[in-house]
Amino acid sequence: MKKDTIIDLQRVENESFEGNNCPMTNALKIIGGKWKLQLLNSIRKECPLRFGELKRKMQDITQATLTLQLRELERDGIIERKIYAETPPRVEYKLTELGKKLIPAIEALCTFGDAYCAARPNN
Amino acid sequence: MKKDTIIDLQRVENESFEGNNCPMTNALKIIGGKWKLQLLNSIRKECPLRFGELKRKMQDITQATLTLQLRELERDGIIERKIYAETPPRVEYKLTELGKKLIPAIEALCTFGDAYCAARPNN
């Protein structure tokens, strides 16, 4: 599907190349999902957080999607999933050490979100 | 289509509500496109930047998509489009003052991207 991932070496050596080794591209592989950043922002502020609480906070997300996004973050080593053998079941999510490295970026984005709202109230 | 945007007031008053007024949600409205962050990252590092240069850096993007993403960023007040009346035509893109407020977030994401790569080389 992906046309070809062959990298033009001549261009790789050019410092202006923004190909697959670009740090931003790598970051986007992790936080690229539609809900990932909101999820991480919630978990960051309240850690750990249960499945049901996350669902309530996201309000428009469906369970299926929420589960999928959380699984991907877990697979990528960003969050940790802890299951408690109780009835009713309880599952808590928290940031891993690697995930915590995203906190500065998340906070910076929130800062921008506020600034943007202040500058353009009608968006 | 959007089920309903009616907001449960009881929940709005709850400090744990992460609804439509969440700063992260607002930020995502702006940087939510597939290429937006990469584009902004490129323009940040080399400003101003021409259309053709952006296209080369993104390498896998099509012209149509590139144009669309740039237009959206322009509409949202993040970048500025400057047309030079020359032949062949020249169009340059640069960050607006509002757009520059995204720089810390972009840099933080790049930092994370590098850290992530170092921690998990095989992703």
Added chain:
DNA sequence: CAGGATCCCAAGTGATACTG
């Protein structure tokens, strides 16, 4: 060179029902 105009598809989501 920097787009505009179309057509089109698959991935990502949503809705719904069921379960340990």
Added chain:
DNA sequence: CAGTATCACTTGGGATCCTG
């Protein structure tokens, strides 16, 4: 409570061709 399993569908983005 915290999922899993299907099915259906929207839409962002890709391919392609055309133009001032």
